[in-house]
Structures are given as structure tokens and as C-alpha cells.
Amino acid sequence: MPRPRRAGKSVNVSPSNGEELLPPCNGPKLHPFKGKSLNIDFQSLLNESSSSDSSSEGEGQGFVFKALIDSKPFAIKLFKFFNIEEARALFEDFQNDEMPDDVFVGNVDPFFAECRAYGRIDEFYKKHLGSKDPGLIAAPCYGYIYITKEQEASLRSQFGSLEWNRANSDADKQIRALVKQFIPNEPIDTKVRSIRRMVKDLKTLHSIGVYPRDICARNYRGGLLVDFGMALTEPSCVLNVLPEWIARKERKRDLGAFDEMIQELGIKTLVRAARTVDRQILTRTEYTQYGLRDDFVELDASGRRAKTARV
Template sequence: MPQRKRRRKSLNTSSKWQSAVPSPSVYHGELLPSCAGPKFHPFRTSNPEIQFQTLLNEPNLSDTGGQGYVFKALVDSEPFAIKLFKFFDIEEEKARFADSQKAKMTDEELEGNTDPFFAECRAYGRIEEFYENCQGKKNPGLIAAPCYGYLYISEEQEMDLGRQFGILDWNRLDTHANTRIRALVKQFIPDEPINRKVKSVKRMLSDLKTLHRIGVYPRDTFARNYRGGLMVDFGIALTEPSCVLRVLPEWMREPEKYKDLGAFDDMIRELGIKTAVRAARPENPQIHTRGDYVRGELREEFVELDRSGKNAKPALV
């Protein structure tokens, strides 16, 4: 796809990085995941030279840490951020669903929708579809941090990570004994505080609503998942068509899709940004704040608030 420079200034005070959507290329390799819905392409080279420089996330302190490790690295001498994913345990994931829900999904669907690596592939596949549909129209600017494709980490590179960073936990099961670690190559954006200007907050909200409009629901809207005002993590995102949303009861489906709106408002308040910009619509009190709809395990309890936003009651799936 053609390069698209961001039509706005960086939402951070730093302008050291340049934002651009990946250029068109002939990709050699499988589009992932194999289940129905959007898919994502391999990185431009299948076995690039990678020099891991800095571990960017704290694995034990964040949701992303449970999914894998994020590094600043040189890939064929160019700086990128690389997210390396732990292996996915489908049996553990299936335990989150009631038997009646599991009966409505194949294992391939469930893995293709909820494995964090595949969840990000689906989200970025849909985002690329969005950019392609915008060709010849008004430039929409970036709506998320650019991702340039997936690749596999070699056994030698995995051993180097263990020696250099002490990383040995990949959640590798017997079924993964001969499987290489999967990774996504993204634009490296410095970790700086979110720009507190109202214009910047409005643009972030506009991006989030655009993601919703094209059927991508990040469900992890926290300051730690933004760089330069752009969402960088889609590891628990649901992207239409979603088997997870399909099996949820109707009364639960919409709040689950749009809980990001309340979370966005919470994030702005927690950052102490003084603005009247709000994501959640007052007429929908169930998603007014993140606390309005707290999801536990899918098989266990959801919390529902009444219209006052004060009285909670458990709602079983």
C-alpha cells in the first residue's frame, strides 16, 4: 500500500520518529490466521538479522507480559519494536467458556480469535484493509502504530535471548517442542507521556472510534498501550467476525465490544488530563466507566450496574 504520512503532528512532544503505513511489497509466506476473517502477512524477509537491544515491557507487571516480550531491536540494521509471543494453550482458553459456548466454536476458530498472536494478526489485517479502502480518498492518517508483518525467531536467536536477557519462559508445551517463536515487527515509538492537549486527546478518541467502526475492539485501553498517541497492543482484541462475540449472550455482546469507551475515559481521568472530551455516551450507562462492566473469566461472573451506576449485581454467563 502507498506510504501515508501522518496528517497530524506527533501526539508526543518528540518528533524523532516518522510514522508511515507499510509500503507495498510481495510477501512470500502464509497469511495468518487460517480461520475466517482478516489475515496478516509475513515480514518482508523471512530470516532477517536481528539484534535485540532493550526489553521494553515488564513481563510480570502487565497483561502484555503474560503474552510475551517486547524489545527494541535492529532488524536488518533498521530500528523496530518486536513483540515475541509465548505459546498459546488452547485447553486453558477453552476452560474459560461454558460447554454450550464451546459447542458453537471449533478449536481452529477459538485459537484464531484468542491466541494473542493471532488476535494481533487479525486486528492489523483489518487495519490494513481500512487503509486499502481509503486509497484515492482523504488521507485518514494513522489509527494505530504501524506493524510490518510477522516472522519466526530462530532457535539460535531464542538461545541468545536466554543468555542476554535471561528469558526462558515461553509457555512451551510438548506440542510446541519443534515450533519456533512467533513475532510481530512494529514501528519503534519512544515511550513518552501521553500529550495532554485537548486536540491530542480528541484524536486518540477518534482513532479508537475508527477502530470500533471497522470492527476492531482492543479491549485493553490503558496508557501503557499507547506510544505517541497511537495504540500499540492488540493482544486481547476481538475483530469481526468474532466467534467470541458470536457465543456471548446478546445482552452482553455490546457492552463487551464497547467497554473501551469507558476505559478511555478512566485513562484520561487517571492521567489527570483536564478535558471535557468523553468517549462513553451518557445514554449508555453500562459502559460509562470501566468499572461499569468488569469482566472476569468468561465462564464466571460478570458485574452489571443499574442505571444509577452504584448498585452492582452478578450476572452469570
């Protein structure tokens, strides 16, 4: 299918005065959705669980629905509640000491991670206003919304009980969501020019400080990335607490993962995102030398995560 064009004439994507931009910490931020109404007609569940970890259903970041807002189709990603204790357990004490709770949540919570990534992407588009249109570098996001209790009840009646990881402290909190352009799920275009454009988009994201960290076929629609729930966006507190040599590898992991994806899909092309020299396994000795034990650092030869090491 052809690459989607930058839509939005019917949706005002500029924040207005007095409306909160998220996340509430330093760095890029995303505006609220500006549709004429928030009467959402949920049509279908597009995934069982949106996640970087597809090993088991329901253990991901949230759920993606095709929905109508004012009779227009959108993809709406609803996020599960974030457990800061579980997330902090992936880091050593000395690392956690350098990341206050508000900064940590604002960077690592998948909802906020996407807000930061799309906030930076919006900055990129605005920078090019009035100049040559660079085209889309990711699936368009039109802002965030909160799901009302009535809408949550409607979802439950339509799609059954969905697991939101809601702790007792979250009982009165609304589910957070992002409104994105709906792009049908079709196989990745195997034409060389399409693969080259995907590589260019990924490198453009890197050039503006957005590292998606979950490059795989299921996260592409129409040749565009649709998921940034694992993204690290500069300035990143996570990259700041890693040793510099590991942070450099972390910034390059997407490139090796892209090449592995193309290989797994059986696409015959000489187009490559990574140089061979960028692909390296961190040995267990190197891994334990720095007392690190999380999935941000241990990579396999393609740049993707290898086995988890516990120290």
C-alpha cells in the first residue's frame, strides 16, 4: 500500500493555552487530542497486547483499537497502568539513586515514552514548516486522551475483561490513551525504495534523539513505525545512567534490529541499516563488570536483546 500522507486538516494538533502537555518533566512533550468530540465508537481490537515482549498475551503495554471519532477512523492505543517498583527493579541501586521518581516515570512509563517520542517528532515537523516537506517519519499521532469510566465500562461489555494492571492506588485513575492515524495492517513493501525509505526514517529518528528500541515487523504499518512504548528520547535519564560505551551501543541497537527484521521476513535486498562494526555481543564479563542487569544493555549480534543476565 502507498505510504500514508500527513493527515490532520480535520484535527487541530496545536496545543492551546492552559492545556497540559505531557509528560510533566524536562524534555519533549505531547499535546492533548483536539477532536470536535470525545464520543468514541470502538470498532475492533487490533491486538491482544501491544508490547515489546510478545511471549505471552496480555502482558504488554496496552491494547490498540480501531475506533471512530466523529465518524473518522483512528487507531487508539490504551495503556496499562505503570508499576514503578517493577520498572526500577531492572536497575541497580546506584542507577536508581540518579533518577528521581518523576523523571524516571516521565521517561520509562510506556505512555510517557510515546508522548516524549511524538513530542520530539512534532518538533521535527514544525522545524521544517515552510521548507521542503520531509514527509512522515512515523505513523501520525494526534495527541493523548483519557478514557472515561463510562467508556471503560463500554469496552468491557464489548470486548470482555481486559487486564489494565490497576493497583489499589490506581482505582480512581482514568486509563490513558494516544490517538493515532489508522493504517491497515499489510505486509511490509519489499521494494528496495520502500526499504531504503524505512532506513532513512529510522536514521532520521535517531538524528533527532528518538531511539524506538522495538524494531520488528508488527510495529510497522504502511512502512511507518507505529509503536514507541519502549523508546528512549533525548535527554534520557536512562541513557545518562549507563556507562557511555553501553549508551552508544544502545543508541545503535535499532539499526541491527532492522537488518534482522528484513532478514527474518526473507526480503532480498542489499540495503542495510547497520554497519558490521556496530554489531557486537556484550559478553557476560563485560555485562557484570558494570553491575548492570537490565534489558537496556545486553545485546546480541544484531543489536537486539540477548539472554537476560542477573548479577
